Amino acid sequence: MASLLLTILGFLLTPLSATATVICSNGGNYTANSAYQSNLAVLAATLPINASTLNQTRIYFYATATAGGAPDVVYALALCRGDMVNATACRDCVAASFQDAQQRCPYDRGATVYMDDDAEHECHLSYSSDNLLSPANITENGTLFQEWNQQIIPGDAAIVAAGVRDLLNGTALDAAIRPMHFATAFMDSISTSGATTTLYSLAQCTPDLFSDNCQACLQRLVGMVNATMSVRLGGRIVVLRCNIRFEANLFYKGQPMRRITPSSIAPVPAPADKNHGTKPWVVAISVVAPVVLVAFCFIVYCHRLRRRGRKGKGGLRRKRGGDELWEIETELSEFSVFDFQQILQATNNFSEENKLGEGGFGPVYKGYFPEGMEKAVKRLASQSGQGFTEFKNEVELIAKLQHRNLVRLLGCCSQGEEKILVYEYLPNKSLDLFIFGEDGKSLMDWNRRLTIVEGIAEGLLYLHKHSRLRVIHRDLKPSNILLDNEMNPKISDFGLAKIFSPNNTEGDTTRVVGTYGYMAPEYSSLGIFSIKSDVFSFGVLVLEILSGQRNSGSRRYGDFINLTGYAWQLWDEGRWFEVVEESLLPTCQSEEIVRCINIALLCVQEKAANRPTMLDVIAMLSNKDMILGEPKHPAYFNLRVGNEEASSTSTQWCSVNDVTISVITPR
Incomplete structure (x- = not known):
């Protein structure tokens, strides 16, 4: 070469x-x-x-x-x-x-x-x-390019250089283990001159490298940062397959993925007293400390044995001061109970810079936890309507659910009025940003949309049929579908979910909660919910994914004020293509698109008995030769522009999709 x-x-x-x-x-x-x-x-x-x-x-x-x-x-x-x-x-x-x-x-x-x-x-x-x-x-480094700032980071050169190496090594390791082989980080207070210097770093490999090859490529570059270059106020090294960079300013988009703490420098020991030799208290500490450590480990071990003996007794208990602690079953090894101070530190005191978004029950923040772990922190608003019952419900439920299309709950915190849930962090955020945002739509070709539809269906089928208890979500919508690194969908936000025994399929309530536009008619008007009400929400969601338009909002759809009625009319008149996102047409997947519209319309039919189950939906999606039924008119089909009945209820059904609303319905 x-x-x-x-x-x-x-x-x-x-x-x-x-x-x-x-x-x-x-x-x-x-x-x-x-x-x-x-x-x-x-x-x-x-x-x-x-x-x-x-x-x-x-x-x-x-x-x-x-x-x-x-x-x-x-x-x-x-x-x-x-x-x-x-x-x-x-x-x-x-x-x-x-x-x-x-x-x-x-x-x-x-x-x-x-x-x-x-x-x-x-x-x-x-x-x-x-x-x-x-x-x-594949691991050939190729042509090398270096660039360095001529200014020097103030402070002790040895400490500064060690801090820069820690920063670059940590960022390189993060990049090697991430799916896209891209990582960012920052480190502050590496200066010893009284001034604080914050450094930001970046490491990247081409995504086709194996993790060990990526790490080897980046470590070679880090090894080239010698004592002279490691005290510069910025620099970078770029080769064909990987690159590293650090600066004193935030030079990339978004916030750093993690905070890296410089390794501590051991203090210089005080000179020994030549007249008295080793102090007696030094000898005592050197003997007692190991004994104390062994005793502490033994106590912890016994405590864990006692907890294992409480099989099936996980639950809520009170502690002094009225604060709640959550004890989860010990079988959930990846679940953690966080102290509120840990949450404050991870989210930088719930700073705006860490805020990911706002849901119906409160804001969600990005948290930086030890070992470089990034997690999503959901801070439940006290006025949101989700009290401790809903909090306990969500923790009990999600902590035990294990499916690739469900978001993972990693921990919780309950202290005073603060109720916090800690989830896996999903960098691509929620589905609505892609199907409704102009920038996101360009990334959503037909195959991607179909994969997301299938993933959501698989997640719902697990909730309805294959989990330990039958679960009805009750708030399925695009903002509650999160996307992982590979754009795979994960159903989230189980605060409104209801749990049934496997033999039960239906319940009722006088407190109707959910999001208008996605609620089945029997639920919004009578308080009756079942697996078929989730199927209705799924059908609305599929129509939104196919069209790139919200079901309800300020826009009018022909003679209708909602997407479902408009889609059914176009289907009935043979003009199905008019409801499909423009970027998907013309396409060679027309048959698949038509099939998905057919399935969606079957799901949003007015009568719950006419809707398929999620098992039926999976069968229809996977078996292209399966003959589909002709859908009857959808719910809210009478909500037309200018219709008197519609005018009396149109305010209700034009509510913003992302707002979760509670309605007390007399029965």
Whole structure:
């Protein structure tokens, strides 16, 4: 790989430049209008698009490509920085990199470009006539690019250098174990001069590397940060497959993924007293301390044995001062009971910077816990209507549910008026941001939407049939569907869920709670809920996923004020395609789309008895040869614009979808 021999470019700049650095290869030239030039033009047109579109199940902002055959074959690789949330920015960055490479390296058979514009873009591109994509060269570091700030971090050089190494090593390890091989972090108070210096870091590998290869690539770069460079006020090292960077300013989008604490520096021991030798109290402590430690461990061990003996006795108990503590069954090894101070520290005192969103029962924050763990912290609002009963219900329920399409509850905290739930952190947040937001829609092709529909159906089937107790969610909507790293859906927010024995399928209540637009008619008007009321919500959700439009809101749908009635009318008139998101048409998956609309309309039929179960839905989704029934008109079909009956209830059904509302219904 002659064209990929290490070429070290060191720069001492203040501040770091926001330009494109282009490194031309020494692999020879091609001629104008040659086959090689044509192949390179093909890659210049396709690679920017490939790097900014869905790769199987999610967007990686990364792509490789090959064009042509020997001796004119061209290999290329493009990687955008992992904090990019805009596919257009990645595409434009890679396209601009091709232009810079061809302008500055005219007729060179290879070039590497490092594009850096902190406000908009950061990416790097490499193409060559040598096979830089070969499995044998997958961990080849390629052309090296370094850039360092000439200013020095104030303080003791040894402590500063050790802190920077801790920061980079921790960030590199995080990147290696994450699915996208991208991680950010920060470290503060590494200075010993009285001033506080906060450093922000980033590490990234190409997503196709195995974790050990990613870690090896990044560790090589960290090892190159010598004593001189580790005290700089910023710097970065970039190679083909990985890169690291740290700065004294927040140079990436979003908040750091974790806080890294510098390793402690052992204090210099005081000189021994030459006249008296070793002090007696030193000898006493050195003897007593191990004994105390062993005794403490024995007490803890006995306490755990006693707790194991309380099989099936997990529950609520009171402690002094009226605060509640939650004891969960010991079989739930991953469940933790947090102290309120731990929650405050993890969320930076519930700061706005850590806030992820606001739900019907209170705000959700991102929490940074020990060992670099990121978790979602749900702080239940005292006025939300979810009291300790709902809190206890959600903890009891979710802690025992185990399914890939359900969000995992990792712990809780109850202290005074504070009731807090700690969940797994899902970086892609909720489904509504993708199907209703203009930026998110571009990432949701048909296969992605179908996978999400199937995942939600699998999660509901587990709740209705396969969990230890029958569970009815009662608040299924896009904002309660969270998306993991791979864009897989996870049903969340079980505060309104009801639990039944496996033989029961229906219940009633005088307190109707849920979200208008997703509530089945028998539930909203009579307080009757069942697995079929969840099926109704699922049908509404599927129509929203297919159309990219909310079921109810300020928009009118033809003669209707809701999406369900409009969709059924279009279906009945054979104009189903008018309800489908525009970006999905024209498509070769028309039969699958029609089938999903049919299933959704079966789910939102007015009479609960006519709706399928989730087992039926799974069968209809998975068996393409299964003949589907013709749906009857949906619930709220009479809610038309100008209809007198609609006018008396339209305020009720035009409520904002994300608002959870309680209604006391007399019976």
